[in-house]
Amino acid sequence: MPKKRILLIEDETDMVYALTLQLEAVDYKVLSATDGQAGLDMARKEKPDLIILDLMLPRMDGYKICRMLKFDERYKQIPIIMFTARAQEQDRKLAQEVGADAYITKPFDSKVLLDKIGALLKK
Amino acid sequence: MGFQELKDNYQLLRELMDFIPDVIYFKDKKGRFVMVNQAHARGLGVKPEALVGKTDFDLFSKNRAIKMAQDDARVMDTGKPIIDKVERATRPDGVDNYVSTTKIPRYDNKGGVIGLIGITRDITRRMQFERLRKDKLSIEKKLEALEELSAMKSEFISTVSHELRTPLAVIKGLVTVVFNEVVGQINNKQKEVLQKTLDNAERLKKIIDDLLDISRIERNTLKLHYSLVDIIDLMKDSEVFFMKLAEEKHICLKYVYPPEPVNVFIDADRIRQVISNLISNAIKFTMDGGSIKVEVKILEAKVRIGVIDTGIGISKADLASIFNKFTQVSKLPGAENKGVGLGLSISKKLVERHKGEIWVESKAGVGSRFYFTLRRFYTLDMLGKSVRNKVSRLMKDGVSMHFVSLLILNCSEFRKRMKIGSKSLFKDLHAILDSVLQNAKYAGTDKQAMSVINPKAGKFSIILPGASNRQAANISSLLKYKIKQYFSSNKVEDVFITIGSLSYSQRVFSHDDGFSPSRFSIKEIYIGSEMRRFKRMSFKTNIKLFLPAEKVELSESVDVSEGGICLVIRHLLKTDSQLRVSFAFPENKEFIITAKVRVAWIRKFEILFGEDADKYKVGLEFVDLENKYKKVICRRLMNKS
Numbered sequence: 001m002p003k004k005r006i007l008l009i010e011d012e013t014d015m016v017y018a019l020t021l022q023l024e025a026v027d028y029k030v031l032s033a034t035d036g037q038a039g040l041d042m043a044r045k046e047k048p049d050l051i052i053l054d055l056m057l058p059r060m061d062g063y064k065i066c067r068m069l070k071f072d073e074r075y076k077q078i079p080i081i082m083f084t085a086r087a088q089e090q091d092r093k094l095a096q097e098v099g100a101d102a103y104i105t106k107p108f109d110s111k112v113l114l115d116k117i118g119a120l121l122k123k
Numbered sequence: 124m125g126f127q128e129l130k131d132n133y134q135l136l137r138e139l140m141d142f143i144p145d146v147i148y149f150k151d152k153k154g155r156f157v158m159v160n161q162a163h164a165r166g167l168g169v170k171p172e173a174l175v176g177k178t179d180f181d182l183f184s185k186n187r188a189i190k191m192a193q194d195d196a197r198v199m200d201t202g203k204p205i206i207d208k209v210e211r212a213t214r215p216d217g218v219d220n221y222v223s224t225t226k227i228p229r230y231d232n233k234g235g236v237i238g239l240i241g242i243t244r245d246i247t248r249r250m251q252f253e254r255l256r257k258d259k260l261s262i263e264k265k266l267e268a269l270e271e272l273s274a275m276k277s278e279f280i281s282t283v284s285h286e287l288r289t290p291l292a293v294i295k296g297l298v299t300v301v302f303n304e305v306v307g308q309i310n311n312k313q314k315e316v317l318q319k320t321l322d323n324a325e326r327l328k329k330i331i332d333d334l335l336d337i338s339r340i341e342r343n344t345l346k347l348h349y350s351l352v353d354i355i356d357l358m359k360d361s362e363v364f365f366m367k368l369a370e371e372k373h374i375c376l377k378y379v380y381p382p383e384p385v386n387v388f389i390d391a392d393r394i395r396q397v398i399s400n401l402i403s404n405a406i407k408f409t410m411d412g413g414s415i416k417v418e419v420k421i422l423e424a425k426v427r428i429g430v431i432d433t434g435i436g437i438s439k440a441d442l443a444s445i446f447n448k449f450t451q452v453s454k455l456p457g458a459e460n461k462g463v464g465l466g467l468s469i470s471k472k473l474v475e476r477h478k479g480e481i482w483v484e485s486k487a488g489v490g491s492r493f494y495f496t497l498r499r500f501y502t503l504d505m506l507g508k509s510v511r512n513k514v515s516r517l518m519k520d521g522v523s524m525h526f527v528s529l530l531i532l533n534c535s536e537f538r539k540r541m542k543i544g545s546k547s548l549f550k551d552l553h554a555i556l557d558s559v560l561q562n563a564k565y566a567g568t569d570k571q572a573m574s575v576i577n578p579k580a581g582k583f584s585i586i587l588p589g590a591s592n593r594q595a596a597n598i599s600s601l602l603k604y605k606i607k608q609y610f611s612s613n614k615v616e617d618v619f620i621t622i623g624s625l626s627y628s629q630r631v632f633s634h635d636d637g638f639s640p641s642r643f644s645i646k647e648i649y650i651g652s653e654m655r656r657f658k659r660m661s662f663k664t665n666i667k668l669f670l671p672a673e674k675v676e677l678s679e680s681v682d683v684s685e686g687g688i689c690l691v692i693r694h695l696l697k698t699d700s701q702l703r704v705s706f707a708f709p710e711n712k713e714f715i716i717t718a719k720v721r722v723a724w725i726r727k728f729e730i731l732f733g734e735d736a737d738k739y740k741v742g743l744e745f746v747d748l749e750n751k752y753k754k755v756i757c758r759r760l761m762n763k764s
Binding site: 012014015017018019021022024025106108110 | 288289290293295297305
């Protein structure tokens with residue numbers, strides 16, 4: 001079975017580095033983009049199995065990317081996990097409104113993230 | 124004009140002159156008094172006649188007289204009056220005051236100035252008032268500036284904390300990668316080092332969370348997500364965790380619960396946070412071999428949670444500020460004892476947001492007892508786990524929750540005295556409830572109304588999800604009406620039936636949708652020969668508290684319910700200690716009620732901005748209140764409403 005591909009859209013390069021190491025450790029292939037526009041372009045081109053999306057991004061924020069993918073017949077089946085700040089109700093609400101499949105609050109426990117990814121990919 | 128008329132007019136003017144408190148005088152062109160009124164003469168301590176022909180130079184200091192003469196000259200030279208001139212003056216008795224003076228010129232019938240009329244009024248009080256108003260304004264301005272500053276600080280803390288999270292998440296992630304040997308094998312010693320790193324990253328995260336909590340509380344952006352939970356269930360969840368923690372320190376940790384479930388409407392996560400904070404503090408500050416007791420106690424209309432330890436205790440000096448921000452009283456060595464000292468102040472705010480009290484009793488070297496209370500809607504205790512879960516689930520979806528509960532007070536006694544057999548009574552009540560439920564078909568909702576019945580305890584409840592306030596109120600009054608009708612058509616002698624009702628309501632925030640507050644309300648209908656127990660009334664009356672060591676404290680106003688009293692006092696009392704009180708209702712001062720009471724809860728009485736007033740608000744429950752007193756209290760409470 002080919003490796004599942006996860007697209008990571010996150011502007012903190014160190015965060016990308018840390019997450020990539022962890023995801024690769026459990027046998028995912030990781031693609032990454034560090035700004036919003038590049039992330040959206042890559043999502044459309046690569047059609048990954050899952051997207052991890054940060055909220056605050058240069059050039060295009062996470063909500064917009066999520067909306068553009070989720071309201072597009074071609075991409076809407078790709079599961080999206082959003083990073084939100086803990087207990088910011090607006091963030092959660094917005095994430096839900098734009099169609100994110102799950103949200104995870106920063107700083108997160110890597111086990112929680114891996115469990116969420118596993119659950120979404122199984123579906 | 125006839126003579127009599129002239130005389131009458133003169134009489135009127137005379138009266139005006141003599142009785143007006145303002146000083147009035149007439150002067151000629153040379154500044155000599157032609158006539159002065161009583162007020163002027165009285166102020167100078169002489170008779171009015173004695174002042175005729177005198178000038179201000181004969182009466183006042185030279186400096187002042189010169190100024191007055193200058194004013195006089197100006198009025199008479201220019202013909203323009205001076206109106207309401209405010210001056211400082213010294214009264215003959217030596218007191219400084221403020222006066223307002225008006226001087227207008229007098230003319231003869233050819234239009235030539237012949238003198239002036241002066242009126243002087245003492246405006247000291249007005250000026251004092253004015254000054255107070257100005258002081259108040261300036262204090263308010265300063266306060267506003269302080270509040271703004273405080274808001275900025277909270278905002279700053281919030282921003283900084285958010286910013287700290289990302290690098291912390293990166294650190295945690297990277298260390299985890301190494302720890303899990305993703306990037307190569309490491310030896311045990313290295314693993315140990317990394318474990319410590321992770322533990323401390325976790326601690327840092329906890330501190331940042333606390334900082335964010337406190338800034339959210341201060342900026343009033345913390346929202347509570349209420350649900351209906353059994354507080355005992357909630358505490359049992361973390362029992363194993365704390366048992367293990369205590370065991371590691373060889374501390375004996377014991378939980379004491381009441382036998383029946385205790386349903387409360389709370390934000391479960393937040394109350395869990397409070398309980399965890401208190402228990403982990405207790406473990407932190409208790410030495411090896413000590414013991415900790417965690418207890419849940421049911422009070423009149425509250426639940427009290429207590430964490431009692433045999434730890435290092437808190438010194439008297441620290442006790443006063445223990446719930447303040449950034450207070451860390453531990454002087455023990457060892458990193459694990461340190462923190463930013465926000466835990467208790469967050470706990471206090473969270474408990475207060477739940478309309479509860481939190482307090483502590485402690486003695487250095489002996490141990491500490493932390494307590495807090497939550498409001499308890501005791502008619503909800505009969506709701507089982509499945510109903511509870513259903514209610515909480517609906518509330519999470521933002522559905523409003525309304526409960527209409529029927530409660531028979533002192534049910535077993537009530538049953539004995541009713542001539543309708545218990546069985547048929549409850550069957551009838553059940554039927555009434557069902558028929559009301561039939562009527563509970565409110566429009567626009569697919570949410571099913573539910574009923575929960577516990578005949579043995581005399582508790583009945585209708586749950587109306589998605590109902591509006593008005594619909595709930597209608598159903599409540601319908602139920603009340605039908606119950607009344609039932610008892611009046613089945614008139615039973617010797618049973619005095621009273622029906623009362625109480626309602627509580629609250630806006631709550633549902634879980635996933637922080638911006639649409641749903642409502643929750645409880646309406647309780649009471650039946651019984653006893654009084655509605657939990658109704659509280661305020662009375663202005665004298666109440667005596669007999670304190671230990673033969674001390675007596677007097678208080679003037681008291682809240683009375685059948686279960687106990689609540690008042691503000693100066694003495695700090697110990698939780699669960701017993702004492703005697705005596706009081707009488709204002710309209711029947713001869714009938715003195717004396718009772719033994721137990722201290723159920725106590726908290727510092729705070730005035731504005733968390734300042735202490737050196738007073739305590741205390742809830743005292745009656746212990747074995749004598750029947751004759753009970754009857755008087757019930758009657759009194761009933762009459763008042």
